Amino acid sequence: MRFDTFSRAFVPRTAVFAFVAIGAGVCPALVLADETCNSPYMSNLIKGQEDFLYVWTLGVPGMGDGFDKLVTLDVNPTSKGFGEVLAQVAVGGRGEAHHMGFTDDRRFLWAGGLDDSKIHVFDVSTNPAKPKLVKTITDFAPRAGLVGPHTFYALPGRMLIGALSNSKDNGGKTGMAVYSNKGDFISKYDMPTDQGGDGYGYDIAINPARNAMLTSSFTGRNNYMMDLGQLMKDKPAMQRFGTSMVIWNLKSMQPEKVLNVPGAPLEIRWSLKEGDDWAITTSALTSMLWLVKKDAKGEWQAKSVAQIGDPAKIPLPVDISITADGKGLWVNTFMDGTTRYFDLRNPEAPKQTYAKRTGSQVNMVSQSWDGKRAYVSSSLLAKWDKKGVDDEQFVKLFAWDGKELKETFTADFYQLKLGRAHHMKLGAAKPGTAMALAPK
Template sequence: MANNYFRKYSLAATLSCAAILVCGAFASQPVAADETCNSPYMSNLIKGQEDFAYVWTLGVRGMGDGFDKLVTVDVNPMSKNYGKVIASISVGARGEAHHTGFTDDRRFLWAGGLDDNQIYVFDIHSDPARPKLVKTISDFADKSGLAGPHTFYALPGRMLVGALSNTKDHGGATGMALYNNKGEFLSKYNMPTTQGGDGYGYDIGINPAMNALLTSSFTGWNNYMMDFGKLLKDRSAIKHFGNTMVMWNLKTMRPEKIMQVPGAPLEVRWSLKEGDNWAITATALTSKLWLVKKDARGEWQARDVGNIGDPAKMPLPVDISISADGKGLWVNTFMDGMTRYFDLRNPEAPKEIYAKHTGAQANMVSQSWDGKRVYISSSLLANWDKKGADDEQFLKLYSWNGKQLQEQWKLDFYKLKLGRAHHIKFGARSSQDVS
């Protein structure tokens, strides 16, 4: 029943996307989205207040059912259930739940497990308050040879999945797998390992106007499944982190420029302001902001443009969220639990203008399109999260007035027996709320 239901809507999505392709898939300007990190090809975008936060959550053995799950939180202040969990759907496994991504039609949310290589497809359109698991893709590793499905990035009628590892040696050499919206594997693109490429992967960011697909790099299964304390003491393991970003030709899906960015560059965020031609990232191990922009000769270059906290203390930047106007950037640092805001009006020289301690450990940060609401979750990786009292697991909502963050509510995921709160996506109550 579930798979038939999924196929019904996949066919509609495919036909719709075919029309998009005929009209010109690569638009001249990125499309506005409800979250600034979403694919520019997404339709049905939230234009006002989001109604739900979907939280992809790591299961904890002995806590509740112990499985990874998609948790739905009502986040509309006009609702009687404001700030409460209203639904939770388990996937029946514990496979290191990590990131999620919408299909281009925004009907489905894909979610991955970094350990078991499972990909779960949730219907979030039929009843946005209560998503349904409608498909499990179990052959990701077999079909692609990749491991650790991480980034889910919508293309017209397709989903590009960036991985962190491979099935051969569980190291950092990896690639991207392309699927259609029905969940059928189409092709694989290896991260380059020549001409300065290290083969590592992490995030994906696209600027259609520049025919540019930018990828970053992290580490493989052998490292991200290791206890963090043990990892820091293992000199050999520390050497196996990515130090590159790759600019791809979006239309041909071929790498065109490999840029050296030491210290594991993570999230890729293109400025969405019309006319801007740059992206920014943060390096986890060296605590730097790096700008990717064309130079005077028209060549893509990556340049260190500033520190995040005190790099000597290894604050470990983990997630960033750029404002819709490209003028500001939120940065979460995991080790010190700080949330920082940088003025990006001059992206060549970002300035930290605000900082707040938001938890013993702070990981994901997602802001609403209008920038007035900032959501923060706590879990990084099961074996990297802190121990004891510092192992806080939460989802928090803050309001932002341009000067300070004010906490609105907090959900303790451990007290609720849900597990470790990780990735956050927004949802709308009905089709009338999106356009």
């Protein structure tokens, strides 16, 4: 299957945003509130203030119903229920709830389990305040031979799913699968194991303007379902982490170059500034920021450009969120519970300019497009989260004025008997429809 029609029929989200802004006579920061990490093929973007925060939550035995669930929080400060839980939809089991992603039309939210490899599809369009579970896909492992659906990346009419493991040995060699928006399996693509490739996978990020797709790498099910303390003492297991990123030709879906990035490179963010052609990631085990950019000869290269905290203490950088103008980056480090801000105005030499301890442990960070709000959640993996009093489970909203993160509210997921708060997505009662320019 080829993706020529996808890249020709749609323009990058940055171009869409710029067009909407020009048409409205204001800058994009005043028009759109959507996250900066969504697929560039998404429509129905949020205009103005987001109303809801969807939180994909891990169930805890004996806590509430004990099941994984999608939790909806009211995050509109003008609402009487600001900061409160509006809805929760349990999926009837615990499968290591992890990441989720919208379909291109934003009508449905797909959420996966790293343990059971089930994919749950929620309708977030009919009643955005109260999502409804409409489908559970159970053939991911049988059809694709993949385990641990991690990244859900919208394509026109389809969902591209990056996996962490395989059904043969639960190791790190894995691939990606394509499904229709209706939930039908279409095709599979293996991560390369030649030309320096280790076959590992994690995140996916697409730059349509450069016909480039970039993937990163983590570890297999045998590792991520192991207790973190036990894992860190297991030397052979600690050798089974990804050391590569891959540049793919988007149209042909073929790998073009394997980049050496040791230390498990995780989340990938392309700069959203019009004309930029670089991406940034963090390596979890070596605590470094890596820049992926073309060199003077036009060849994609990856190089470490900044240190995150003290690598000797393994702060474990996890999620990142790039600003809409490509000038800044939020980085959460799990072990020390710190949210850091890096100045990216020179992506060749990022500089940390701010840090705040936002919890005893922190994982995901999601900021609004206007850069005024940042959401932080706590859980990494059920068996990797801290124990005892440090096992905090929350979602926090912070206001950002360019100088300080100021906490607006905290939803304590343990107190609410919801479980472990992981991935977050913004929602709106009436999202706007993005207007796209016809491609030349």
